[in-house]
Amino acid sequence: MQRSQLKYTFQKRLGFITGLITILIFIIGLRFFYLQIFQYDFYKLKASNNSIRTIPIEPSRGIIFDRNGKVIADNRLIYNLELERGRTHNLDEIIQKLAPIIKVSSSDKELYQEILEANPFTDSIPVKTDLALDEVAAFSAKRFLFDEIQLKIRQKRYYHFNDITAHLVGHINRINKTDIEELQKNDLYKRYYASRHIGKTGIEKSYERLIHGFPGYKQIEVNAKNNVIQLLKTVPATDGDNINLTIDIELQKLAHESFGDKRGALVAIDVNNGEILTYVSQPGFDPNLFIDGINSKNWAALNNSKTKPMLDRVIHGLYPPGSTLKPFVGLSALENNIRKPPFTIDDPGYFNIGNKRFNDWKKTGHGTVGIIEAIKVSCDTFFYGLGLDLGVTQMNKDLSQYFFGRKTGIDMMNEKAGLLADAKWKKNKLNQSWFKGETAITAIGQGFTQVTPLQLAYATALIANPNLNQKPHLLLYSEKKELFNNEQTPPKVSLDNLKLIQEGMLQVTQEGGTAAFLGKGISYSMAAKTGTAQVFSLQGQEYDEESLPEHLKDHALFIAYAPAENPRVAVAVIVEHGGHGGSTAGPIAKKFFDNYMKQISY
Amino acid sequence: MNNLLMLFKKTDHYLLGLIITIITLGLFTLASSDQSGTRLVLSQLINIIIGMIFMVWIVLTDPKKIFFYAPFLYLFSILLLLGVLFFGYESHGAQRWLNFGFFKFQPSETLKLTVPLILAWLYSNNDKNINIWQHLKAFILITIPFYLVFSQPDLGTALMISFCGLIIIFTAGLSAKFITISTIIFFxxxxxxxxxxxxxxxxRVLTLFDPFGDALGSGYQTIQSMIALGSGGLIGKGWGNATQTYLDFLPEASTDFIFAVFSEEFGFLGVVGVLIIYLLIFYRCMFMVSKMQDTFSRLLSIGITMSIFFGLLVNLGMISGMLPIVGVPMPLFSYGGTSMVVSLISIGIIMTLYNNKTLIAN
Incomplete structure (x- = not known):
C-alpha cells in the first residue's frame, strides 16, 4: 500500500469513527430522553415509594450491666395499638370504638398528638402503649372491627433499679426537634431514621454512640392497594453494644439505702484503676417515667420539688469542701517546703489577721500542733497561718493538680468544674478586691471554693494511690471491646510529704481524731477526713444545730480510703444539711467500707 | 515561572477546560452522594491531583520515549494481570484488585493504555507495508489480555479493551471485505x-431484556438506576436531593452509578449538558488526531480516545438499562483512583503527541 493511499483510508476511517461516536452518544441521549421525559410519570411514581417501600428496622438498644453482669437497664417487649401515619384518622371515634375493651386515657391521647407532630419519621403512632395481656387478648378477639388499628410488638427500655441508678444510668426519651438538629449537625441523623428514642442523661447519653446501634430496613414491593407483593431486600439492623459499667449494683443499692431520706451523694472509686464502684445521688426519681415523654403532672412534681431530685449531685452538685480540703492544702504547703516537721504551732484557739480574729472550731485551742496533728484534729488555726504563708495563687495551683476547679474527665456529660477563687476571679465576678482573711478561710475549705463530690472522691483516690493514672470512669467494657483511653497523668508529689498527709488522715479515725468513733471496732484501717461546710453565715451568733431550721444547717462531708496501709477504694460522702461531717456523712462512708470489705473477703 | 508558562502553552486549552469541567461536575455529584460526609470527596480530590501530576509529566515527555517503552509497558501490564489471577484481592465475586497496602490497584484499567500502545507500536514499526500478518499479530496481542481479564472475570472491561483494539486495527487499514466476513463469523x-x-x-444479559422479571436479584440495580434517572425528569430534583441514593436504594452510587445520581438531581437538561461536553472532548481529540502525521501517534491517540469513549458508552448504557451491569466506571466522573489516573494519563498522551506532531513525522 502506498503511503498516500494509507492516509486517505485513515482520514476516511477517522471520519467514520467520529460519526459513530456522534450517533452512539445521540442514542444515549435519546434513551435518557425516553426515560426522563417520556416515562417521567411512571418513574416518578416508582420513586415516590408507591411500588417499592422502605420499612425501617429499629436496632435494639444495648443492655447496660453492672460490673458483675447484673442487668441495670434492658428492653422489654410490649404491645402497642398503633395507627399508620399518612392516613387520616378520627382519633375520638377510634377511642370511642375501643372504649368497651380498652380504655384510652387523655394522657395517651396527648402522647399521640405529640408524636404525630414531633416525630416525622415514625411510620405508625401509638394510641395506647404497653397493653396488659388481657387487653391484648380482648383486642385480638375483636380485631376485625378495627382494621385501621395495628397491634404491634415494640421494645421498651426498662430500668430495673428505678431511683437507685436514676442519675448514673440516666434515661432515654423520645427524639425531639432539638435532638434532630443536634444529630443533623453531627451528621448522625441517618443512624436514627428507624429510632424513636435517644439517650438524654447519664450513661444513656454519654455512651449513646455505643448503645444505640445502626438501623436496618426492609424493602417491599407493594401494589396500588398497598398490599405487599414481595419482599425485595432485608438489611437487618445492627443492635447497639451491650456495656458493662464499673458499678457494683449491690454496693450501689446498699449505699443508697444507707442514706435513708437524707439528701446528698456518695462516690466510691477503685484507687488502683479509677473505676467508679458506687455513684449515688440522693434523692433520685423513677427514670421509667421519662421513656415515652413524662406527663406534665409528674414533670411538675419533679421539677418543682425543693429537694431537687433531678440534680445529679455527683457531678453537678457544687459544695464548699469545708475541712475535707485540708489534706490537699496541707500537701500543697509541704510540697512548697513550709510547715514541714518538726514545725509546730501553739494554738490558742484563734488566729489574728490585723485586728480581725479568726476562730478555731475548738475555742480552747488544740495546744501544740504539727501537720499530722492538724489534720487529725482538723485544726483551723494551723491552716489559717499556713494559707497566708502559701498564698492563694500557689494554693490554687496545687489544688488544681488534684482536679479541683477543673474537670476530672469522667465519662459523663457536662461534668461541673467547680471553683477555685482568687483575686482575679473576685474582681471579675464581684468587682471587689481580695482580702487576706479570704486566703485564710480558703485554706480551711470555706469561702468561695466549690467542689463536686466526684472531685473529692477522685482527689482522695490520688492521695491513697499517687500512681493512679486513670480518669474516674464508669464504663468497664463494651461488647465490641472498643478501647477507651482513660489515661491521665497523676500529680507529681514527694512520697515523704504524701506519707505525712496519709498518716494525718489515718489518725483521724484513731483515738483523739475527729472521726475516732468510726475507727472503733472495725477490722480494717480507714484514713479519712471530716468536713463541715457552712451554708449560712451566722454573723457572730452561736451555731446551734438544734435550733436552726433544716435548710440552714451545715452540709456534712466525709472523705476516706481503706485499707489505709494498702488502699483499695476511696469514698466521698456529702449529706446536705447534715450538720457535722463525722456524725452524719461518716457513718454512711463506714457502712460502705463494711459492705465493700465483706464483699472482697469472699 | 517560565517553566509553568511553558507547560501551560504545551497543554491543549480546549481539552483541558472540558476535562476540568467534567471532573468538577463529577466531584459535585460525589459530594451529594457521599453518605460518609466528605471522606470520598477528599480521597477523590487526591486521586485527581495524582492524575494531574501524571498528566503534566506525560505532557513534558518526549513521545519517542513512549514509543520506546511501549512493548515493556504492555508486558508489564500483562504481568500485573497474571499477578491478579494469582495474588488478587476478591471483591463482589471478581478478582480485579491488587492490594499494595496503602493503595489498591486495578491492573485491568491499565490495559486501556497499554493495548493501544502496543498496537500503535506494532503498526508503526512497519507502516510502509501494513498487511494481513500484522493484523493477525495485532489480533493476538489483543486476545491475550482479553482472555486474562475475561477470566477475572470482568467481561465488561475485556470487551471494551478488545473493541478498542479492533478500532485500531480498523483505522490501521484492515480491508472492508475482511471486516464483513469476520462479523458474520462472530455472529x-x-x-x-x-x-x-x-x-x-x-x-445479567437476560435481565437486561426484562429487569423487572428479577427485581430481587440482578434486575435490582438496573431498576433502581432507571427509577433514579426517570424520576429526575426534565430539570431534576436539585443538588443533594437524590432520594434514590438516600437509604441505599441505589447501589454503588459513588462509583459505577454516579451518573444516575447526577441524572436524578439535574434531570434531562443536565444530562444533555454533560453529553455535549463529552462529545466536545471526543471531537477535540479527533481533531487533534487528524493533524497528526505519523502512524504511532494516530493509532495510539485513536485507541485511547476510544477507550475513554467505550467507558462512557458502556457506563451510560448500563445505568440507563440498555446494557447489562458489567461494573465499568464513567471515565473522569466516577469515584475511583485507577480509572481517574489512567484517564488523565490518556489525555496527557494525546496532548504530547499533538504537541510533537511535526517533530515525529520528520
Whole structure:
C-alpha cells in the first residue's frame, strides 16, 4: 500500500469513527430522553415509594450491666395499638370504638398528638402503649372491627433499679426537634431514621454512640392497594453494644439505702484503676417515667420539688469542701517546703489577721500542733497561718493538680468544674478586691471554693494511690471491646510529704481524731477526713444545730480510703444539711467500707 | 515561572477546560452522594491531583520515549494481570484488585493504555507495508489480555479493551471485505460464546431484556438506576436531593452509578449538558488526531480516545438499562483512583503527541 493511499483510508476511517461516536452518544441521549421525559410519570411514581417501600428496622438498644453482669437497664417487649401515619384518622371515634375493651386515657391521647407532630419519621403512632395481656387478648378477639388499628410488638427500655441508678444510668426519651438538629449537625441523623428514642442523661447519653446501634430496613414491593407483593431486600439492623459499667449494683443499692431520706451523694472509686464502684445521688426519681415523654403532672412534681431530685449531685452538685480540703492544702504547703516537721504551732484557739480574729472550731485551742496533728484534729488555726504563708495563687495551683476547679474527665456529660477563687476571679465576678482573711478561710475549705463530690472522691483516690493514672470512669467494657483511653497523668508529689498527709488522715479515725468513733471496732484501717461546710453565715451568733431550721444547717462531708496501709477504694460522702461531717456523712462512708470489705473477703 | 508558562502553552486549552469541567461536575455529584460526609470527596480530590501530576509529566515527555517503552509497558501490564489471577484481592465475586497496602490497584484499567500502545507500536514499526500478518499479530496481542481479564472475570472491561483494539486495527487499514466476513463469523459463533459466559453474566444479559422479571436479584440495580434517572425528569430534583441514593436504594452510587445520581438531581437538561461536553472532548481529540502525521501517534491517540469513549458508552448504557451491569466506571466522573489516573494519563498522551506532531513525522 502506498503511503498516500494509507492516509486517505485513515482520514476516511477517522471520519467514520467520529460519526459513530456522534450517533452512539445521540442514542444515549435519546434513551435518557425516553426515560426522563417520556416515562417521567411512571418513574416518578416508582420513586415516590408507591411500588417499592422502605420499612425501617429499629436496632435494639444495648443492655447496660453492672460490673458483675447484673442487668441495670434492658428492653422489654410490649404491645402497642398503633395507627399508620399518612392516613387520616378520627382519633375520638377510634377511642370511642375501643372504649368497651380498652380504655384510652387523655394522657395517651396527648402522647399521640405529640408524636404525630414531633416525630416525622415514625411510620405508625401509638394510641395506647404497653397493653396488659388481657387487653391484648380482648383486642385480638375483636380485631376485625378495627382494621385501621395495628397491634404491634415494640421494645421498651426498662430500668430495673428505678431511683437507685436514676442519675448514673440516666434515661432515654423520645427524639425531639432539638435532638434532630443536634444529630443533623453531627451528621448522625441517618443512624436514627428507624429510632424513636435517644439517650438524654447519664450513661444513656454519654455512651449513646455505643448503645444505640445502626438501623436496618426492609424493602417491599407493594401494589396500588398497598398490599405487599414481595419482599425485595432485608438489611437487618445492627443492635447497639451491650456495656458493662464499673458499678457494683449491690454496693450501689446498699449505699443508697444507707442514706435513708437524707439528701446528698456518695462516690466510691477503685484507687488502683479509677473505676467508679458506687455513684449515688440522693434523692433520685423513677427514670421509667421519662421513656415515652413524662406527663406534665409528674414533670411538675419533679421539677418543682425543693429537694431537687433531678440534680445529679455527683457531678453537678457544687459544695464548699469545708475541712475535707485540708489534706490537699496541707500537701500543697509541704510540697512548697513550709510547715514541714518538726514545725509546730501553739494554738490558742484563734488566729489574728490585723485586728480581725479568726476562730478555731475548738475555742480552747488544740495546744501544740504539727501537720499530722492538724489534720487529725482538723485544726483551723494551723491552716489559717499556713494559707497566708502559701498564698492563694500557689494554693490554687496545687489544688488544681488534684482536679479541683477543673474537670476530672469522667465519662459523663457536662461534668461541673467547680471553683477555685482568687483575686482575679473576685474582681471579675464581684468587682471587689481580695482580702487576706479570704486566703485564710480558703485554706480551711470555706469561702468561695466549690467542689463536686466526684472531685473529692477522685482527689482522695490520688492521695491513697499517687500512681493512679486513670480518669474516674464508669464504663468497664463494651461488647465490641472498643478501647477507651482513660489515661491521665497523676500529680507529681514527694512520697515523704504524701506519707505525712496519709498518716494525718489515718489518725483521724484513731483515738483523739475527729472521726475516732468510726475507727472503733472495725477490722480494717480507714484514713479519712471530716468536713463541715457552712451554708449560712451566722454573723457572730452561736451555731446551734438544734435550733436552726433544716435548710440552714451545715452540709456534712466525709472523705476516706481503706485499707489505709494498702488502699483499695476511696469514698466521698456529702449529706446536705447534715450538720457535722463525722456524725452524719461518716457513718454512711463506714457502712460502705463494711459492705465493700465483706464483699472482697469472699 | 517560565517553566509553568511553558507547560501551560504545551497543554491543549480546549481539552483541558472540558476535562476540568467534567471532573468538577463529577466531584459535585460525589459530594451529594457521599453518605460518609466528605471522606470520598477528599480521597477523590487526591486521586485527581495524582492524575494531574501524571498528566503534566506525560505532557513534558518526549513521545519517542513512549514509543520506546511501549512493548515493556504492555508486558508489564500483562504481568500485573497474571499477578491478579494469582495474588488478587476478591471483591463482589471478581478478582480485579491488587492490594499494595496503602493503595489498591486495578491492573485491568491499565490495559486501556497499554493495548493501544502496543498496537500503535506494532503498526508503526512497519507502516510502509501494513498487511494481513500484522493484523493477525495485532489480533493476538489483543486476545491475550482479553482472555486474562475475561477470566477475572470482568467481561465488561475485556470487551471494551478488545473493541478498542479492533478500532485500531480498523483505522490501521484492515480491508472492508475482511471486516464483513469476520462479523458474520462472530455472529455465527456467538452461541458458543454465550455458553462460555459465567452463569451470573448470562443472568445479567437476560435481565437486561426484562429487569423487572428479577427485581430481587440482578434486575435490582438496573431498576433502581432507571427509577433514579426517570424520576429526575426534565430539570431534576436539585443538588443533594437524590432520594434514590438516600437509604441505599441505589447501589454503588459513588462509583459505577454516579451518573444516575447526577441524572436524578439535574434531570434531562443536565444530562444533555454533560453529553455535549463529552462529545466536545471526543471531537477535540479527533481533531487533534487528524493533524497528526505519523502512524504511532494516530493509532495510539485513536485507541485511547476510544477507550475513554467505550467507558462512557458502556457506563451510560448500563445505568440507563440498555446494557447489562458489567461494573465499568464513567471515565473522569466516577469515584475511583485507577480509572481517574489512567484517564488523565490518556489525555496527557494525546496532548504530547499533538504537541510533537511535526517533530515525529520528520
Amino acid at each position: 455465527a459463533a456467538s452461541p458458543f460464546l454465550w455458553l462460555s459466559l459465567q452463569p451470573y453474566q448470562q443472568k
